[in-house]
Amino acid sequence: MKGSIVIILFFLIGVVCGIAGWIKLPDTDYGISFYALAALMFFVGMNVGHDADSLKGIRSADPRLLLLPLMTIGGTLAGCALISLFIPRTATECLAIGSGFGYYSLSSIFISEYYGAELGTIALLSNIFREIITLLGAPVLATIFGRLAPISAGGATSMDTTLPIISQVSGRDMVIVSVFHGFVVDFSVPFLVTFFCTL
Template identity: 30%
Template sequence: MTILITLGPLLVALFFGYWVNINVFTPTRVAKGLEQLVFVILGLIGLSLGALDDLTSKLLLAGYQALVFFVLISVISLTGLYLSGLRFGGTHADSLGKGPIDSKSHALIDAVKTIGWVIGGVVIGIFTKDWLFGIDELVTGLLYVLLFLIGCQLRQSNYHLRKLFLNAQGLIIALVTIFTTLLAGWIGSLVLGLSWNHGLAVVSGFGWYSLSGILITGLGDPVLGTTAFLLDLSREILALMLIPFLSRLNSHVSVGYCGATAMDFTLPILGKFHGAQIVPVCIASGFIMSILVPILIPLFMGMG
């Protein structure tokens, strides 16, 4: 029953946005609304963090947890993806290069802005914590709006679900990445003394840092939400830097390590090193993981 109460309303919001076409929600308005709403929610998460007692130790705890999960995911996922690439015919990059500088700088600028909103919220929260109330409820309410807009954006992207799920390479990469990431999350929970479901929830963002931390915080655990945020942010930044080298191994390694971001932020760089033929694979793999993030995180958070 707890799982249904947690997951049900979030899925309703997500699929309502995906299936119902409301004319006023144009692609431009949805994209702009998503960007602004994400920053607002991240600022509110910062407020929640700033209002916590013993904030410094909790931030250090979140950073330590993120580091442990990050190392485990990197080792286990890269190993699994390398082996799957050898077994199922992953392609190799033809040559090393620098990749599109604009794509890298855009992603890094977004990361800096995101961190800025969280830090700003933390600072305000520290000085106003005696007057703050209802922040968690507000975050939860905005979370439903966020998932509705994400559903709208998925529909407006004109991705045909059947074609995406039938892309063999993309499906294999997604399945291997999901399995190895969840395995790393389970091992990380043992190392850190967390409950198994929290370990699985914190790694289920698959690099989507602007959603994973929001979801977990909105579901009642701001420290674990901060862990997920730091973990996925680090994963995206490292993926951007390592694509030129990972692509020399095989496409499963480079595409899979990018996680959910393979269909957006890291797509131009992946295309640069693997050629245009990798684009459908990236979109399929990234989409499968993206659509699972708002399902798996509430599912795992509601267990245990």
Template identity: 35%
Template sequence: MIVLVMILALILGLFYGMSGAELPPLNAIIENKDIVLYVLMFSVGISIGMQKGIFSKIKEYHVKIFIIPIGVIIGSILGGFICSLILKMPIGYGTAIASGLGWYSLAGVTLSELATAEIGSIAFMSNLMREMFSFMIIPFLAIHFNHYTCIAPAGATSEDTTLPIILKYTNEETVVLSVFNGVICSFMVPILISFFINIM
């Protein structure tokens, strides 16, 4: 449902831009999108801060709890690196796009601000495809790989949108790891994007 609403927002925006219409409230939002991004980041921070159980689980798993987010991040960045070589794109852009880790909205808007609208659009579409693909592949991974691997395609979305499907096909322990992975990946997305854009 959320995915559909976001696709609708993109389509509405595209039509508005192409129509040449001038609606003052919409233009005000477009001109002040930095402020909207700050509000979004503050709200995301609140969501992370509210996950109080996370801190006690970290002690139980010790450092091994970081294995999944590290694997997700390394795999994604390596993938972005390979894509940038294939497409002959600057490596900083390619790795920044893959650093979205499935968080299509943030990666799309951040990269359209920090890089270009085209890079932002690729980041949006590729990370959106990653989230939609996760819904389809998680049941397969649960049967043919292991429960932990179900978290990998979900990336940063493993704490929210893809969590219900992970819960359905795995167990409570994997769900806790999934939330932890989502928190770590969500925290890392803006850091990784800023880092790779700045090494350009």
């Protein structure tokens, strides 16, 4: 929760600096968001490489649980396609936003590059809301829908920011499943967001 508030504060500070013209952005072919994205991808790669040992515990997990990330991805995309029928956004825009799976920093930069700042901001906020809903609603989700529900709700965040609450409400035996789920969903974000943005 604290991490989400910090991200929102930095976003708001950036908006204020942009409106006031306090920071001069370099005039390049790519723009500063390209370099921010490149740096972010570098650190994501470092994070994946650093946590690779934790995936060894998956061998002891029920093989059926390995399908959970695919179910999360499929369910999220189906929900986004359905929602696009009721809001003034195209299906591909909704699918691109939903493909962030809670990974607000990466997906919002990609979407801003393809669709502009307005949709990038929508992506940022919708993915932050997904994380906050998981953090606050995990006990209710686990009670009503079962121990796997908070993991799916967390999306890409199930291996980092929402992992403590998932461990608390779903049980410590679900930690490895949650980390694997977050890893796979996290890995899918740049590919799916780019795919839907280019349709």
